Amino acid sequence: MTRALIVIDMQRGFDDLDFWGPTSNPECATNVTALIDAWTAQGEPIVVVRHDSRGEASPLHPDHPGNALIDAVAAVRPALFVSKNVNSAFYGDRDLHAWLGEQGIQELVICGIQTNMCVETTARMAGNLGYDVTVPLDATRTFDLSTDVAGVGIVTRTAAELMLTTALDLQAGGFARIATTAELVSG
Template sequence: MTRALIVIDMQRGFDDLEFWGPTANPECEANVAVLTAAWMASGDPIIVVRHDSVSPGSPLHPGNPGNALVDSVAAVQPDLFVTKNVNSAFYGDHDLHVWLSAGGISELVVCGIQTNMCVETTARMAGNLGYDVTVALDATRTFDLRADVAGLGVVTRTASELMATTALDLQGGGFARIATTSELTGA
């Protein structure tokens, strides 16, 4: 086994659109379920990652119901379960890099939430660490983003624009390939 599926932050709290704002790709959860089923059938390892926010007001805080994994991912028996409170799954509790290295795993497929945050950060780090990384873009989703940026003023991007930019940055920058769920599963 040299490939693993990393499922990032598929948590109920991301369904709180009043907190997060408009989202893109409502097929994300169904596509993640297809990927996990394919990985379970193949016997290749699955890593499930959960974000444990340190902010008590976040839906992803461990004391809030939104911290729970969505049902389709909660039903998976992962080979490794990682909790984190930052964007990268490589900075969590269990040491992902050590576990992957010990298992001789060199190929990673990454999916989950948010495309331009934890998925992208994990994929970039994995690429920098020498893994062969593929991001299943249609098995990710994110939310509109708006920020007052020094020198630029207020910058706004839709979730769809952010997903496209992440795909461009990852593939164009040589961090990861972008693929669809059907390409990865042959479905």
């Protein structure tokens, strides 16, 4: 079975903590780089995904320097590059699902930013589409969230809580297996 590494939204704009707020897992970029190095050494395909926000105020808008990929990801010669403006990498420009089918790829390792947004949405869709999905949680990161939820009031969760909830949802829900970067690069 051929596998692919899907690297989602590892963009400079996510370093703008004034915009995004407190974050988790400062080792995310180091772990994503380790996965890239392992996939490159094994000659396995890497898919790079970039979020091109439609919101002009977003650091991820194509007109802003934050839209750029971090250096380790920008240096990759991806087998496929996907540009998207929604949470799922399956809704982007190039058709990820079609490309994976053409390549005969059934196993996906999904990493990047944000754990509970684009990584989780892509992993859920991949699981529903029948792929064997693994998410190395330590190669993801996210940001604190707070919003007014109708009938409940203000709900706040830390980035660490959101990461754990995503891990629980993905694995217990049967969408993906949760792993560590070390498990994937040593195995």
